[in-house]
Amino acid sequence: MAKQNIYDNEIFFENYRKLRKNAGNANDVFEIPALLSLLPDLCGKKVLDLGCGFGEHCRLLADMGAASITGIDISEKMLDIARRENSSPKTEYINMPMEELNRLDGEYDLAVSSLALHYVEDLDGVVKNIRSLLTDGGLFVFSQENPICTSYSGGDRWTRDENGSKLYLNLKDYSVEGMRSTQWFVDNVQKYHRMFSTIVNILAQNGFVIEKMIEPVPTKEILEKFPKYEDLRHKPDFLLVRAKKQ
Amino acid sequence: MAKQNIYDNEIFFENYRKLRKNAGNANDVFEIPALLSLLPDLCGKKVLDLGCGFGEHCRLLADMGAASITGIDISEKMLDIARRENSSPKTEYINMPMEELNRLDGEYDLAVSSLALHYVEDLDGVVKNIRSLLTDGGLFVFSQENPICTSYSGGDRWTRDENGSKLYLNLKDYSVEGMRSTQWFVDNVQKYHRMFSTIVNILAQNGFVIEKMIEPVPTKEILEKFPKYEDLRHKPDFLLVRAKKQ
Numbered sequence: 487m488a489k490q491n492i493y494d495n496e497i498f499f500e501n502y503r504k505l506r507k508n509a510g511n512a513n514d515v516f517e518i519p520a521l522l523s524l525l526p527d528l529c530g531k532k533v534l535d536l537g538c539g540f541g542e543h544c545r546l547l548a549d550m551g552a553a554s555i556t557g558i559d560i561s562e563k564m565l566d567i568a569r570r571e572n573s574s575p576k577t578e579y580i581n582m583p584m585e586e587l588n589r590l591d592g593e594y595d596l597a598v599s600s601l602a603l604h605y606v607e608d609l610d611g612v613v614k615n616i617r618s619l620l621t622d623g624g625l626f627v628f629s630q631e632n633p634i635c636t637s638y639s640g641g642d643r644w645t646r647d648e649n650g651s652k653l654y655l656n657l658k659d660y661s662v663e664g665m666r667s668t669q670w671f672v673d674n675v676q677k678y679h680r681m682f683s684t685i686v687n688i689l690a691q692n693g694f695v696i697e698k699m700i701e702p703v704p705t706k707e708i709l710e711k712f713p714k715y716e717d718l719r720h721k722p723d724f725l726l727v728r729a730k731k732q
Numbered sequence: 733m734a735k736q737n738i739y740d741n742e743i744f745f746e747n748y749r750k751l752r753k754n755a756g757n758a759n760d761v762f763e764i765p766a767l768l769s770l771l772p773d774l775c776g777k778k779v780l781d782l783g784c785g786f787g788e789h790c791r792l793l794a795d796m797g798a799a800s801i802t803g804i805d806i807s808e809k810m811l812d813i814a815r816r817e818n819s820s821p822k823t824e825y826i827n828m829p830m831e832e833l834n835r836l837d838g839e840y841d842l843a844v845s846s847l848a849l850h851y852v853e854d855l856d857g858v859v860k861n862i863r864s865l866l867t868d869g870g871l872f873v874f875s876q877e878n879p880i881c882t883s884y885s886g887g888d889r890w891t892r893d894e895n896g897s898k899l900y901l902n903l904k905d906y907s908v909e910g911m912r913s914t915q916w917f918v919d920n921v922q923k924y925h926r927m928f929s930t931i932v933n934i935l936a937q938n939g940f941v942i943e944k945m946i947e948p949v950p951t952k953e954i955l956e957k958f959p960k961y962e963d964l965r966h967k968p969d970f971l972l973v974r975a976k977k978q
Contacts, residue, residue: 634880634906645891645902656891657903660880661949661965682928683945683971695941695978699929703907719907725929732941 489583490605490676493539493561501671506540510712513601516702517629517724518543521600524627524698524728528552531595534619536584536612536628537602541568541577547598548574556594558582587615594619599628601724604636604677607665609685613692620731626694629726632701636679639666644717652717685727694729701725735829736851736922739785739807747917752786756958759847762948763875763970764789767846770873770944770974774798777841780865782830782858782874783848787814787823793844794820802840804828833861840865845874847970850882850923853911855931859938866977872940875972878947882925885912890963898963931971940975947971 493499505511521543529551535544538557541564547555554576559565560583568579582589584599584606597616606612616626630636637660644652663681667674680688689696701722704715739745751757767789775797781790784803787810793801800822805811806829814825828835830845830852843862852858862872876882883906890898909930912923926934935942947968950961 634903653902653904655903655906656899657880657901658899658966660901661947661968681947681968683947686932686942686945690941690943690945695936696932697936699932701907701927701929720904722907722927 489560489585491560491583492605492672492675493559494563495672497672499561499563503540512715512723515708515712515715516704517601517726518546520700520702520724520726521598521627521629522546524700524726525550525598526596526625528596532556532593534558534590534594534597534616536587536597536599536616537605538568538579539564539600539602541565541572541579543598543600544568544577544579545572545574548576552576552596554578556580556590556592558584558587558590560584584612587612587619590619592619593621595621595624597624597626597628599626599630601629601631603628603630604679607678609678609680610688610692613688613694617692617694617731622731624731626689626729626731627727629724630685631677632722632725633680633682633685634660634721635723636666636677637662638668639679640668652720655720682725685725689727689729693732695732696727696729698728699726735806735831737806737829738851738918738921739805740809741918743918745807745809758961758969761954761958761961762950763847763972764792766946766948766970766972767844767873767875768792770946770972771796771844772842772871774842778802778839780804780836780840780843780862782833782843782845782862783851784814784825785810785846785848787811787818787825789844789846790814790823790825791818791820794822798822798842800824802826802836802838804830804833804836806830830858833858833865836865838865839867841867841870843870843872843874845872845876847875847877849874849876850925853924855924855926856934856938859934859940863938863940863977868977870977872935872975872977873973875970876931877923878968878971879926879928879931880906880967881969882912882923883908884914885925886914898966901966928971931973935973935975939978941978942973942975944974945972 533552535557544557558580639659779798781803790803804826885905
C-alpha cells in the first residue's frame with residue numbers, strides 16, 4: 487500500500503512552513519510544551535524521532551542532553567531543511583516512512599513522535615516496531631490530532647452564531663474509524679481516524695503501560711494573549727501520550 | 733459534601749425502572765455485553781460491585797461462578813429490589829455511597845462498576861479506595877457514560893435534518909470538566925464530566941494498568957433490529973475499561 491507523502495507536495499509544504507512560522511501557532515503554544523512535559527531526563531539517552539519533519543524536536547532533544555537522536559521522515563523536502571537548520575554531531579536524519587521502521591537497527595531509550603501518527607494507516611504495525619526498537623522500560627511519547635478532530639469527515643466543522651463565533655463542534659462519525667480525505671492547503675490529505683479506545687488498545691496489546699495522557703486546553707494567560715483559542719473549550723486539538731514498554 | 737442520591741427520588745426511580753424494562757434498551761444491547769466481555773474467569777473470585785443498583789450484575793456475577801459478591805449502592809430503594817429479585821447465598825448488599833468505600837473491610841479479586849462513576853465527583857478518591865481493597869493483580873472493570881456524552885451542558889444535543897434524523901452531535905464544552913446538572917426524568921440530575929485523558933490519568937496515577945477499553949458501537953445485526961442506534965455512528969454512549977492493579 488502506498489504511503490502518503492504529502493509534505494513533499496510543493497504547495498502543501500510551503501503553506502505548512504508558513505503556518506508553523508505564525509506567532510502563536512497551536513504547535514508552539516500547546517503541542518510542543520505538552521510533549522516536552524512528558525519527556526524523561528534525556529541525559530545519555532538514545533532517542534528516535536518518528537516523522538521528525540523540519541527537525542525542530544530533534545534539535546530540542548539534542549539541546550536537552552540526549553546522547554544521540556535519529557530522526558526519520560518520509561519527506562525528503564522536510565529532511566533537507568532539518569539537515570540545514572537543525573543538525574548537530576549527535577543527530578542523524580534518515581529518509582524512511584515510519585511503516586518501515588523494521589529496517590532500523592539499534593536500541594533506543596525513547597521514541598518520540600510529534601503529530602505524525604494520524605497519517606499512519608497501520609498504527610498497530612508501527613507500535614509493534616517501536617516496541618522492538620526500545621530497551622526494556624523504554625518510553626514512547628507521542629502527540630497526534632485529538633480523535634475528536636480526526637473524526638472530521640467533511641461538511642461544516644463548526645456551528646457559529648450570527649457574529650461568526652463558534653457555538654459548538656458538529657461531531658460526526660466519531661465511531662466510524664478509518665481514512666479521512668480532507669482539504670488542508672491541498673486536496674486529498676489523508677489522515678486516519680481512530681477512537682480513543684482503539685489508540686489505548688493498540689498500546690496495551692503491544693505491552694505498553696500508559697503513564698500519562700494530555701489533551702491540552704488553554705490557560706487563562708494563553709486565552710488573554712490568543713483569544714482565538716477560546717474554541718478549544720469545545721474540543722482539544724491534540725492528544726499526547728506517554729507509554730512505557732513493559 | 734452531600735452525595736447525590738437521585739435513585740431514591742420516586743419519579744426518577746419509577747421512570748428509570750420502566751426504561752430498563754424496554755426491549756432493546758442500550759444497557760442490554762451494549763453496556764452489559766461489553767462489560768461481561770471484559771470480565772475474567774470468575775470461579776472462586778471475591779467480587780465488589782460499586783453502585784450495584786437493582787443487583788442485576790450481582791446476579792450475573794453469581795451465576796458466572798463468583799465465590800462471593802458484595803454489592804454496594806447509595807439508594808435503599810434500588811437495594812430493596814436487589815434483595816428481593818437478585819439475592820443469593822453468595823451475595824451481600826450494603827447501603828453505602830461509594831465515596832465511603834474505605835469503611836469496607838476485606839480483600840477483593842475484582843471490582844466492578846456499571847454506569848455509576850459519572851455520578852461521583854471525587855473519582856480519584858474512589859479509585860484510591862478500590863486499589864486498597866483489591867488483591868495484587870486484581871482487576872477493576874467499569875462502564876460509565878462516554879466522555880463525549882458527559883460533556884453535555886444543556887441546549888440542543890443534536891442537529892437534525894428536516895425529517896428529524898440526527899445529522900451530528902452538537903459537541904460543546906468537552907474541555908470544561910466538572911458538574912453537569914441535567915434533566916433526566918427529573919430536574920437537576922448531577923453528573924460529572926471528565927475528559928478521556930483525566931480518566932486515564934486517574935487510573936495510571938493510582939497504579940492501574942489499562943488493559944482494554946471499549947466504546948461500544950452497533951453491529952449490522954443490531955442496526956437491523958434496532959435502527960434507532962444508527963446515531964451511535966456519531967457518538968458512542970458508553971466507555972468501558974478493564975484495568976489491573978500493578
